[in-house]
Amino acid sequence: MGRTKHAGKQKNYSLKLQNYKVHLYEKDVNGDTLWVWCYPSVSSKLREVLLRKCCLTLESAVLHTFVFGQYCRTWYYISTVDVQEPTVLKKVTHFSIVITAKDFNPEKYAAFSRVLCRMYIKHGNPVKMMEGYIAVLTKGICQSDENGSFLIKDYDVRKAYLAGSIKDVVSQFGMETIILYTALMLKKRIVIHHPRVEALLEFTRALPALTWHRKDWSILYPYVHLEDGELENLKMCTGYVAGFVDPEVTNRSDLFDVFVNLPDSEITIAQHAKVTLVNFLPCAEAMAMGKLHKEIGHFIVQSAEDSDRTDVQVIKDISMKTKEILSNLVSLAKEGEDAKLTLESLKQRHFPPATENFLFHLAAAEQLLKI
Secondary structure (H helix, E strand, C coil): CCHHHHHHHHHHHHHHHHHHHHEEEEEEECCCCCEEEEEECCCHHHHHHHHHHCCCCCCCCCCCCCCEEEEECCEEEEEEEECCCCCCCCCEEEEEEEEECCCCHHHHHHHHHHHHHHHHHHHHCCCCCCCCHHHHHCCCCCCCCCCEEEEHCCHHHHHHCCCCHHHHHHHHHHHHHHHHHHHHHCCCEEEEEEHHHHHHHHHHHHHHHCCCCCCCCHHCCCCCCCHHEEEEHHHHHCCEEEECCHHHHHCCHHCCCEEECCCCCEEEEEHHHHHCCCCCCCCCCCCCCHHHHHHHHHHHHHHCCCCCCCHHHHHHHHHHHHHHHHHHHHHHHHHCCHHHHHHHHCCCCCCHHHHHHHHHHHHHCCCCECC
């Protein structure tokens, strides 16, 4: 019996090792950036991507103290430190600690990486970091009087989902928020550009909350470079929210259905996407929105502009409105064969064209459409 328990613990520990990895990158006094250490090991392709993300290879003096993103279904969280005297790291000017994991939780991994950074500054030895890493894997806690403590149970994933501000999104885009809402509901590709990565991270992480019923942050790719490997990975996704700092992404309409120019507060629908989007979304070519979309748009704006309502309450309001729409859609589907919706059955309802178009594509996104 005892052996079985031990085997179970070993298996659980092995699974955790696969899910969480710690990487160390350093920039030395000669200006060279090197991958120094990783536990457990990772592929050279992922190592190359992480080196690109950690900002140590950038020629500018800009230091991104914390960034996060996703690549090939792996989340990465990067804390970068400017080494100050006195220090045991005599030949190191900067270093980045990267944690790769399977879950989305920036606050959790920012806190954990800060503890690991303090350990490395003090000891200059990856072995000390590894001790903290093993402690978190086995006990869920990394505690030290001098380096601070980290308790994994303090970081619920729901808090991570709610950390973005939908009120800020609506404040910036007003009624055009309905474009983002609809694109997310229909699982379209949204690309956001801003030259500052911090602004990208803050804005993009909020958007999946507009479709709270899915609680799906796997669609989020907040920090993407225009590199072939990353773009190939992105193109494998049906729909996504992707952030870019490179202004060249403006000319890459093959990557998006909806483009958000964050500094200028502009939203553009790609020409190819207007076949499915333009019929019910507000844009230059559309004469009018459908009644349903105006209603949803006004509802979102009204809720978000209410100073007495928190972000959590606004998300709840939008979620209730979404559930109402989906409930009606499910009711329509139940009337059909195999509880699926068809275009013919929708047409029999004599909905306005914009509403019919939206419900048809929404049924497809929610797998309620009979093919």
